[in-house]
Amino acid sequence: MRRAGNGSGPGPAGVGGLAGVPGLVANVQHFSLHDGPGIRTTVFLKGCPLRCRWCANPETQSFRPEPGFDRGRCLGLKKCGECLRACPEGAVSAGADDRPDLDRKKCVRCAFFACRNKCPTGAWKVFGDLMTAGEVLEITLGETVFHQRSGGGLTLSGGEPLAQPEFSRAVLALAGQAGLRTAAETCGCADFGTLGMVAGGLDFLYYDLKSLDRARHFELTGGDNAPIVGNLLKLRASLPGLRLTVRTPVIPGLNSDEGPAFGSFMRELPGVGYEPLRYHRLGGGKYRLLGREYGMGDAKLGPETWREFLEGFRRTYGGDGRLPDGFPAAAAAGSSGEKNSPPVRH
Amino acid sequence: MDRTVLSPQETRLDIINSGGPDPFLAGRARVSALVKNTAGQKPVIDVERALWFTRSMRETEGRPLPLRWALALYNVAKNMTVRLAEGQLLLGRVGPPGRHCILYPELDGDFLDLAVGTLPDRPNSPADISPEDARLVIDEIAPYWRGRTYHEALSLALPEDVRRLTYADPAGLVSRFVVNETSSFRSSIQWVHDYECVLKLGFRGLSEIAAARLAGLDPLDPVQQTERRPFYEAVLTAAEAVRLWAGRHADLAAETASRESDPVRRAELLEMAAIARKVPWEPAGTFREAVQSQWFTQLFSRLEQKTGTIISNGRMDQYLYPYYARDKELGLADEDGALELLECVWAGLSEFVDLYVSPAGGAFNEGYAHWEAVTVGGQKSDGSDATNELSHLFLRSKREFPLHYPDLAARVHSRSPASFLRDVAETIKDGSGFPKLINDEEVVPLLVGKGATFAEALDYAVSGCTEARMPNRDTFTSGGSYINFAAALEMALRDGRMVKYGDARLGEATGDPRGFKTYDDLWEAYQKQHVCLLRAAFVQQAVVNKLRARHFAQPMGSLLHDLALKHGRDLHQEHIPEGLDFGYVEFIGYATVADSLAALKKKVFEEGVLGMAEVMEALDHNFSGYEKVRAILGSAPCYGNNDPYADSIAKKLDRVSVEFSAKYAGSLGVNLDIRYVPFTSHVPFGRAVSATPNGRGAWLPLSDGASASQGADKKGPAAVLLSNFNSKNMDLSARAARMINIKLTPGCLEGDEGTEKLVSFIRAFVDLKLWHVQFNVINQQTLLAAQKNPDKYRDLIVRIAGYSAYFTDLSADLQNDLIARSSHGSV
Structure with a gap:
């Protein structure tokens, strides 16, 4: 198995076998500066119930x-041609420009991913x-000197962390035991029991x-x-102590006229932060890797x-014209002088 | 990557390149006029120092060396043309207007006549010389020194087996770039004088101490009378030389004033003359006098000897502070006035270029390297935080005044105030590489562990690139060996030979690598070559240590040193009682070797996807036609990613070296600590090494310092620091600086939040007890544009190796190397 981190040993032995809970992870981002306060390790989980047209992480959808x-x-x-020889299903064939072609219908997403394992360059x-969960934690704790000094920690992202609730819960529980600060990014699309947990x-x-x-x-x-x-309203009521920031990617021509609507909506949620995110096209290249079409054409914000x-x-x-801030407590508690300006998600 | 966020430096260049006024020079009329012509200017060689020095040395043959040296300095002080620069507030310079350099024929006089012909056109750090001055070198200076230089003596004294690893030619002029000696590049390694004693006592007070010591010698003791007496006479002569030289400047200023029609400038000149009549002979009273006294002292130090890449300035925010505070209190000084005066110092610094005459020296110190480090921050001797108003003022000057002088170093520790670190981070974000950071939490315990008192260790000054100097305790002045361990790797794969040097076996016979059955076989072969080069370096040092005192003396430097003065010995003597001797051996090509060994271990001996024969064939062809082999090797774990597989190999490499030093430095009676500070030597060292198994092409630069191989660090700057932490052997002490370069894009440090995150990053660096880190905050496109249109980017400053330089002064190889370093920023 290939991992973003290190170590071949088992993760920290968690209570009740939490460390052994498996999950499907798309990527671990080290030295992450824009997914919460401080310097963070961000774990992108695989799988999302939504299919947003502008999604910047299409590789995490499935x-x-x-x-x-x-x-x-x-x-x-x-x-080279290793992939051609390696694929047990014959899904890889010789394509144009001396490059392989993948027939995604034939690809059974075999457990061993021979194409990737044999590829010497990392093209596959x-x-x-x-x-x-233990492995995720081991990687994260390896960077913890940076979390501690910056008021950072572990962020679960995706994909949708709520779509792998057992795994997310296990990672967060282990992180809590290790004294790490935790954050998550969610689309909120789950039953409330899962979200609450x-x-x-x-x-x-x-x-x-x-x-x-709605439409x-x-x-x-x-x-x-x-x-x-x-879920959002219920969550606010049931976990009033949770620091919460609502985010909206502002997509030209799709929801960019909803500023007033969001303003009225957030008005009813005092104490909750709000952060609009500027639409960007950085995910476009990943659609190519996946052999898919980017649904946004050449739209620009x-x-x-x-x-x-x-x-x-x-x-x-x-109010005073400033966007509501989701981290008032963090600014007060942060010994390292952490600022409460909203992070910019790229 | 979008170039959407620009560093202040990039913004400024964009404005200038679109025809706008330089925004940083507004309100700085005086200093901008002073530095106008230094950027991108080819320096001019001035022969006066060499000439007057040589003429005196010719007359004093046979007498004790420190005394001869002092008399030669006196001759220089008496006869050298004194000049003052238009608009400058400080007196004292050692060459003509503009960028200039001086010669030290005691180092390289034997080939100086040949060198003056090639210096103007050589690719690395060229310099011009007038035909008249060239004639003086050829007809008078070089002929005297031939047969008398240190460099010739060293070449003759090295044992043959070590000599062939050192030089590639019989005359010892061409470096082998395997085990490089650097003791002939300069007479002293990077050094910091105790400037404070000059400010407090003046040369007069110091002379009184020396005179008392002289008077106290036993008139009947033959050793005291033949060794100590001439030493004290020498330091007294040197002090008189400084006094004479300052006085001549005072005369010049007064005389210029009498011809000056502008009343404002005339008043300035008269004040300058009055100050120069007082200091540095008398103690300084005001801030202005303190700055002038320090400036005369450091300039005279340059006349005295070649200190590795320029004498450092020490803890300037500490020793100048009492004068600044007093003047401010009395209403004699304010922040802007102090800033202008300090920037006059920076302007003066920027005009002087430390010329490396030998081709190897030039290649090791590209872009006219200079490390006149000004230290700010850190702790006081009692362990309290030392940051003061001046610390912040130096940082402000660096942000507002676009000059890569002085080299600014910030000492950081676990209690560095947030306001200081924020200021440091803002300055780093400016993008020109300042300040570099040196970590008290690593340096202080190591100094104490090697014999310093806590008070001395806590008061260390950053010296040059990454060194830590205790001005009254350090006594080891010799440059050390630079070892090309990528060459050891090549020898392990080629039975002791290197492609570049053909059939000559330079290292150990370790057999055909195709016969290696396990990684242990490979490691054993490598380790033999590694130790062979270490041994050569230590033998070099043993020879060097014996030779130096016969060739070098520094009476002024010795006068400023408590122990030299107390024991009546010149600082260049092999041992000085009570002194601490810190020498270094440089490990060059760290990540190149670690990654290569990791690639072979993983792909050949563990996974078996490649055979040694196949790898050797690929290396022989420089991977041409073997792209797949290169790709497979390149997919192995690399150092710099917080990956234990590669980091543990790196740690073993460090351990072998540190253990060797722990075992054998003692027999030399000095510390010879393992360091990872290449300056720019990883570029010429790379030119000697054929393709390596980490996928690096033949003759390309090796990895730099303790940084990851170019582009191999995929997991961000935090992982680079962690790999350094992982690969250190904390249980052993024969270690010193590890130089770490981190390149960030301005976008990832945007705004206050970016500043805070950089502060956190610095705090984590302190916690990890790493010695040094420095940053380039720049967009890749800017470097590429500067390479394409050098004329538009003459001002672009980048951090190289413990110093910053104009990007366009660098060779194409080094420019490419900088561009190839991984840039962290995309999320």
Whole structure:
């Protein structure tokens, strides 16, 4: 098994076998500066119930491991061709430009991923590795000197952490035992029991809300926003101590006119932070790796549209014109002088 | 990666390149005029110091060396042209207007006549010389020194087996780039004088101490009369030389004032003359006098000898502070005035170039390397935090004034105040590589462990690149050996030979690598070559230590040193009672070797996907046609990723070296600590090494310092620090600096939040007890653009190796090496 971290030993022996709980992990991001306060280790879980058109992490959507191919890193079939010989299903064939082609229908996503394992250059990758909660923690604790000094810690992201609740809960419980601060990023699309269980182990939570218009939300994400909004309100009521920030990716032409709507909505949620995220196109390349089409064409978020969204929000939210901050307590508690400006998610 | 967030340096260059005014020079009319012509200017060689020094040495043959040296300095002080720069507030310079350098024929006089012909056009750090001055070198200076230089003596004294690893030619002029000696590059390693004693006592007070010592000698004791007496006479002569030289500057200023029509400038000149009549002979009274006294002292130190890449400035925020505070209290000084005066010092520094005449010296110190380190922050001798107003003022000057002088070093410790670290982080974000950070939590315990008192250790000054100097306790002045351990690796794979040097076996016979059955076989072969080079370095040092006192003396430097003055011995003597001798051996190519061994261990001996024969074939062809082999080797774990597989190999490499030092340095009576500080030598060392199993192509740069191989660090800067921590042998003490370069994009440090995260990163670095770290905060596109259009980027400053330099002064190889270093920033 291939892992982002190190070590071949078992993870820390957790209470009740928590360390052995398996999960499917797309990636572990080290020295992560933009997924919560301080310097963090961010674990991207695999699998998401939504299918947002602009998704910047398409490799985390599917609940199964899937291969990706980076043409630029390939040596070419004449010089190498290992993948061609390795695939037990014959899903890899000779394609154009001396490069292999993958027939994704034939690819059974075999457990051993011969294409990736034999590839000398890393042109073939597999998104989705089975890891135990203990292994995730071991990697994270290896970087803990940075978390401690920065007020950082572990962030669960995805994909959707709530879609692997047992694993998420195990990782958070182990992190709690180790004294790590924890955060998660969620789309809120789960039954409330699951959300409550995972959120109970968190220091703070980013809660993504893409549109307040039910029909539009369905159109843009493939999911219903009623349970998402409902969960948010319930969560607020049941875990009032949890630090919470609602985030909205502002997508040109899709939800960029909803600034006032979000302002009114957030007005009813005092003490909850709000952070609009500027649409960016950095995920575009990953669609190519996965052999998929990027659904956003060449859409760009102009500075004018962005400003309108912010102004609309402020107009209905009221107050002193500043965006509500999700980390007032963090700023007060942070011994390292941590600032409470909102992180920028790239 | 988008170049959406720019560092202040990049912003400034963009403004200038689109025809706008340089925003950083606004409000700094005086200093901007002073530095206008230094950026990108080729320096001019001035022969006066060499000439007057040589003429005196010719007349004093046979007398004790420290005394001869002092008389030669007196001759220089008496005869050298004195000049003052238009607009400068400080008196004292050692060459003509603009960027200049001086010659030290006692080091390289035997080939100086040949060198003056090639210096103007050589690729690394060239310098011009006038035809008249060239004639003086060829006809007068070089002929005297031929047969008398240290460098010739060393070449003759080295045992043959060590000599062939050191030099590639019979004359000892061409380096082998395997076990490089550097003691002939300069007469002293990086050094810090006790400037404070000059400010407090003046040369007069110091002379009185020396005179009392002289008077106290037993007139009947033959050793005291033949060794101590000439030493004290020498230091007294040196003090008189400094006094004479300062006085001549005072005369010049007064005389210039009499011809000056501008009343403002005339008043300035008269004040400068009055100050120079007082200091450095008398103690300083005001801030201005203190700065002038220090400036004269460090300049005269440059005339005295070549200190490795320029004498350092020490803890300037500490020893200048009492004068600054007093003047401020009395209303004689304010922040802006102090800033202007200090920036006059920086401007003066920027005009002087430390010329390395030998090709090896030039290649080791590209871009006119300079380490006149100014130390800020840290702790006082009693362990309290030392940060003061001046510490912040130095940082402010660095942010506002775009000059890569002085080299600024910040000492950091576990209780460094948040306000100081925030200021440090803001300055790093400016993007020109300042300040570098040195960690008290590693340095102080190591100094104490090797014999210093806590009070001395806590008061160390950063010296040059990464060294820590205790100005009254350190007594070892010799440059050390640089070992190319990638060459050891090549020898382990080629039965003691290197592709570059053909059939000559330079190392041990360790057999055909195709016969290695296990990783242990490979490791054993490597270790033999490794130890062979270590042994050569230590033998070099043993020879060097015996030779130096016969060739070098530094009467002024010795006058400023408590122990030299107390025991009546020149600092260049082999041992000084009560002194602490800290020498170094440089480990070059750390990650190159660690990654290569990890790749072979994993891919050949564990996974068996490659055979040694296949690997050797690929290396022989420099991977051309063997891209797949290269890719397989390159997919193995690499040092710099917090990966125990590679880090444990790196740790073993360190251990073998540190244990060797622990065992054999003692027999030399000194510390010879293992360091990872390449300056720019990883580039010329790389030019001697063919393709390596980590996928590095033939003749390309080796990895730099204790950083990861170029581009091999995939897990961010935190992992680079952790790998350094993992690969240190904390149970052993024969270690010193590890130089770590981290390149960040401005985008990842954006805003206050970015500053705070950088502060946290620095705190974690302190916790990890790593010695040194420095940052380049720059966009890749900027470097590429500067390489393409050098004329538009003459001002672009980048951090190289413990110092910063103009990017366009660097060779194409080194530019490419900087561009290839992994840049952390994308999330």
